[in-house]
Amino acid sequence: MKFIDKERNILIKLQQTNYEMFDGNASDAFDFVAAQLEKFPAYANVVIREQIMQPIWYARFEGEDLRYHIQSMDERRKMAHDGAIKSIDILNRLSKNLGLEPFADVDTKDRHAVAELVGQYVSEVYNNGINKSFDDMTYQKEKEYDTKAISKRLQKAVPEVHFDQNYDNTGLTL
């Protein structure tokens, strides 16, 4: 199963359980899940930046300056790696508590395996994004919106815009 589907299953399950794990607070649930998933691109970003910058630093600096740059990036990489490991553990616990399969079937004590998994995650998400594959949930969500509801929300947010009482497709009369 793709990571994107696992994320979706977590969100569906949280909704089905009325966000019980968060005392009914949906906003907390979304922020919690996002906080975990954001750690993966954060780690990948450090790794990529390190790969890009290392040849430049070796060419540009020497001695103490070079050591400073390399050590700083190493520390950041370790922090981000630890963050990703923690997030996988948390997402696996969350999935288990929701009766779902583990988010990532990986031994989080194996740092290299975690690094590889983050690479797979980022690659999958990136490819999903650039291939513009239409997300089913988004599609259904858009279908569920009715134009009157959108118009009312817009009217509330932008009161100075004139709205036709007989709503057209957009609810807006310009």
Add this chain to the structure above:
Amino acid sequence: MRHIDFRIISNNLHNDSAIKSLQLANAYYRIKIFYYGDYAADKKAQKIDANNLSVKCTPIDNALDLTIYDANLIEVELAKMASIPATQIDQTIKQLQIASGCINSLQRIMHQYF
């Protein structure tokens, strides 16, 4: 050392839910700190597990993004600013000072609660 205080918006650390939260905010950041475990028992036993902690930080307006691993591991995100136009130096310094003041306050709160 400058501090920019946070208000505690909600404190659900002692409720019955599986995942507890402490929500903070000021003019620059909204921060939610989550604890996935028995906070009351762990706190009482002075055994808060850093592995149960996670933090979601939402910058407001132009505040710099923060990555918060735990109270002692906080990064200010400057990735998009590896180089900045000279015209934005003052603004960047101001943003960093704000981030610094907020981090000082946040660390104090995190050490207090966790």
